Amino acid sequence: xxxxxxENEQKDVDNKKKIDKKDLNKVFWRSHMIQGxxxxxxxxxxxxxxSMIPVLRKLYxxxxxxxxxxxxxxxxxxxxxxxxxxxxMGLSASMEEEKLNNPNFPVETINSVKVSLMGPxxxxxxxxxxxxxxxxxxxxxxxxxxxxxxxxPVMLLITYNIPSFLVRWxxxxxxxxxxxxxxxxLASSNIMDKITFGASIVGLMVVGAMTAxxxxxxxxxxxxxxxxxxxxxxxxxxxxxxxxxLVSTIFVYWLLRKKVSVNWIILGIIIFGxxxxxxxxxxx
Amino acid sequence: MIKxxxxxxxxxxxxxxxxxxxxxxxxxxLVMCTLVGVVMGDIRAGILIGATLELVFLGVINxxxxxxxxxxxxxxxxxxxxxxxxxxxxVALALAMPxxxxxxxxxxxxxxxxxxxxxxxxxxASKGESHKVAITHIQPIVLYAASMFIPVFLxxxxxxxxxxxxxxxxxxxxxxxxxxxxxxxxxxxxxMLINMMxxxxxxxxxxxxxxxxxxxxxxxxxxxxxxxCIAFIVNQCMDNHGDNNGSNINENGIEVL
Numbered sequence: 035x036x037x038x039x040x041e042n043e044q045k046d047v048d049n050k051k052k053i054d055k056k057d058l059n060k061v062f063w064r065s066h067m068i069q070g071x072x073x074x075x076x077x078x079x080x081x082x083x084x085s086m087i088p089v090l091r092k093l094y095x096x097x098x099x100x101x102x103x104x105x106x107x108x109x110x111x112x113x114x115x116x117x118x119x120x121x122x123m124g125l126s127a128s129m130e131e132e133k134l135n136n137p138n139f140p141v142e143t144i145n146s147v148k149v150s151l152m153g154p155x156x157x158x159x160x161x162x163x164x165x166x167x168x169x170x171x172x173x174x175x176x177x178x179x180x181x182x183x184x185x186x187p188v189m190l191l192i193t194y195n196i197p198s199f200l201v202r203w204x205x206x207x208x209x210x211x212x213x214x215x216x217x218x219x220l221a222s223s224n225i226m227d228k229i230t231f232g233a234s235i236v237g238l239m240v241v242g243a244m245t246a247x248x249x250x251x252x253x254x255x256x257x258x259x260x261x262x263x264x265x266x267x268x269x270x271x272x273x274x275x276x277x278x279x280l281v282s283t284i285f286v287y288w289l290l291r292k293k294v295s296v297n298w299i300i301l302g303i304i305i306f307g308x309x310x311x312x313x314x315x316x317x318x
Numbered sequence: 319m320i321k322x323x324x325x326x327x328x329x330x331x332x333x334x335x336x337x338x339x340x341x342x343x344x345x346x347x348l349v350m351c352t353l354v355g356v357v358m359g360d361i362r363a364g365i366l367i368g369a370t371l372e373l374v375f376l377g378v379i380n381x382x383x384x385x386x387x388x389x390x391x392x393x394x395x396x397x398x399x400x401x402x403x404x405x406x407x408x409v410a411l412a413l414a415m416p417x418x419x420x421x422x423x424x425x426x427x428x429x430x431x432x433x434x435x436x437x438x439x440x441x442x443a444s445k446g447e448s449h450k451v452a453i454t455h456i457q458p459i460v461l462y463a464a465s466m467f468i469p470v471f472l473x474x475x476x477x478x479x480x481x482x483x484x485x486x487x488x489x490x491x492x493x494x495x496x497x498x499x500x501x502x503x504x505x506x507x508x509x510m511l512i513n514m515m516x517x518x519x520x521x522x523x524x525x526x527x528x529x530x531x532x533x534x535x536x537x538x539x540x541x542x543x544x545x546x547c548i549a550f551i552v553n554q555c556m557d558n559h560g561d562n563n564g565s566n567i568n569e570n571g572i573e574v575l
Contacts, residue, residue, distance in 0.1 A: 068342030071458040073432030080439045084455035087448045094446075102446035104464075107437070109443050109451070116341055141339050165515050168343070173538040179369035182362040187349045187425060204341070221501055229554075232549035233513050235523045238546035241515075242527025243538055248373060250501030276532040282502060286509035287444045296377075296387075299506055300415045307499030310490050313418050318501035 052092055053131055053210070061127065062206055065120045065299035076111045082119065082161045083108040093134050093220065104130065107145055114152045115159025117201045122151050124209025159201075161230050165237040167197050173244050249279035254310075254317040278316075322474040325356045329349075333391035335464045337459060339570055340398040347371035350393040351410075358401040367397045367410045374414065374503045378508020385429060391466060395473045402486045408496035410489055411503060424465045432458045491522035523548070 068081035086108045094101035114122065126144055133139040171193035179186025251264040270277050289299055310316040328350065335344035341348065349367040355364015375389045392414045399408035435458050442450040512524065526548075530541055 043461055058503065067455070068340070069336045071432050071435050071455045073339075073429055073436050073458075075433045076436050080436050080451075080455050083439070083443065086411055087452055089323030091448055096448055097446045099446065101448060102444050105443035105446060105448060106440070106453055109440055129460070161515070163341075165511070169376075169511060170538070170542050171449075172346070172348070173542075176369045176372055177538055179348055179365045179372075182365050184352070184361065186365055187352045190343055190348050198340070198342065201468065203368045210365055213339060228553045234517075234520055234540065235549040235552060236511070236545040237517055238520055238524040239548070240529030240538060240542050241508050241511050242524040242529075243531035243536070243541040244504070245524075246528045246531035247538070249504045249508070251498070274532065276528070279505065280322060283505040283508050283512070286505045287512050290509055290513045296421055296506070296510070297415065300503070302505065303502050304412060304496065304499045307497070307502065308492055310498055311495030314485075316498055 043125050050088060052134070053089055053127055057088045057092050058124070058206055059125070060212060061085055061123050062075075062120060062203060064088065065116075065123060065202065065206070068116055068119050071284055076109065077113040078116075078119070079111050082112045082123070085119070085123055086130075088128060089123075089130060091136050093130055101120045103141075108140075110145055110148075112148065112152065113156070114141050115156045115163055116158035118155040118164055118205060121155060121205035121209040122204045123150055124211075125204040138268070150267065158226060158230055158233075160236070162201075163198065166233045166240075167194055169237050169244075169318050173240055173248075176248065193241050235261050244278040245279055249276070250318040251278045252317050253278070254314050319382065319453050319562035323356060325398055326356060326471040326472050327393045328357060329390050329466040329470040330352045330463045332394070332461075333462050337462055345390050346373055347389060347397075347414075350390060351397040354394055355372045355401065358398060360401050363401050363406060364397060367400055368393070369488075370407045370500055370503075371396065371414055373411060373507055374411065374506065374558065376507025377514075385422060385426050387415075388425050389418055390392060391421035391424075391469055392418035393475075394470050398474055399478070399481050399485075403482050405485060408493055411500045412496050421465075422564045423468060424469065427510055428458070428465045431461055431563045442551040 064085040064087070068085055070084070072078060073079045073080075085103055086104075089261050090101060090104050090108070094104055112119070112122075125147060129144045129147065131142070133141060152306065169189050173188030174193055175186045177186070178189050204280075255266040255272065257264045257266075274280075286299060291298075331353070332350050334343040335342055342394055348365075348371075350369060351364045351368030352361065353364070355361040355367075358364065371389075371393055375387075375393075395417050396410040396414040400406055400408075403409055435454050439451050439454040442454060467497055516524065523545075527545065530536055530544065531538075536544075
């Protein structure tokens, strides 16, 4: 037993840590292109292999059966929030390296870890990038752009891409260095749930605020007598400002829940607009 | 002619964002329409149209295996027509959605076609030829580029006069109506986001965000920062709640993981 250990340790000294910073940097840049050949069959599979190739080349010789095995492994189906894919790649890289150093390493785990990660990683990734970062950055961008300012699109790009870059960069490093233990630690301490819940809170509050400030719909009805003009809208505003935007958002949400298709809703909104322009019930 | 080519290239650039640039939001209407504004010589109009379309398409996002409506093609074509006809946002709005849905079918076609490259790559993979695998991953971009460039080029090159002459006959009342629709359209984007994110225990947070903005008139940055604080506070409260049931805090008051 101890002999075996010594032998393994000796091997470790010989060939562990073949992957260096440069290789990981290549993986980082390539990972941006993970969706380049997106197809319904294996989804991001080929893109994943493409991103892993710098690491694989370091470990295996081109044209060797080992390389063939590795390439096959990494062209299997993958689908994950693109920014989070690098974490999986870092993990795969460290496992490929370990496989080389340790002949007893169960090869199947490389892919089974990938498969087991896709769900939870996408869960966090989607709620962060689509539900929170994108909502906030578009909100800020639109705010500035509605005056016609070029800062609008610039703001959108900056605020979205900073977290995007950080997650990609550190995801890869953390995935490679700490491997699976990092995620196990996260899972056992509920931190994942907390983070996702927190992200949803921020996202939804911003959506709520946008509902109040970015939808334009007002009653056009006015009642005038010789003394005064009373508009329905000003009465409504004194009770609950932006009540119409709230009601219309909730109504559209209800339609979505009833599985009414988005295209019908859009058509409905356009017809509603034209009708109310002729009737004069609503204005912007 | 040159304009049509340039706009086609803008669309290709937007497509590259999702394929090669790792989703950097360059393909969003706000950026696309701004670029269209640059090509058409009216940046300000491009930005304004972009802001409106951005709100409409807010809920159109690329999650999982579903192919979303093609917002790039539609942003480019719709805003180009809107600027060249001089009627602005309302026209862009009326055109954008139908175009997005039509162009979506092209994208689906490309993604089905890409299976060919996947199979080719798998053959190379089984021989261990990593260079060829890498090249095979690059090739589909030609299909993607064609699916963006060709429709945009054809629409702009042949469609501009037709669309403009049709637009001349649209009565003002209808244009006003489209404006009302444009004001209301963000409700759809918000509803789609809510639909994606909401659960019963999250409803109060949506309302809280709404009420803060409606009554206090705070802007989005303020609401976002407040929201971050609330998210932390809520998580802390949930931790404390856990302590009452059984202590997982050590003597130093540090939570034991």
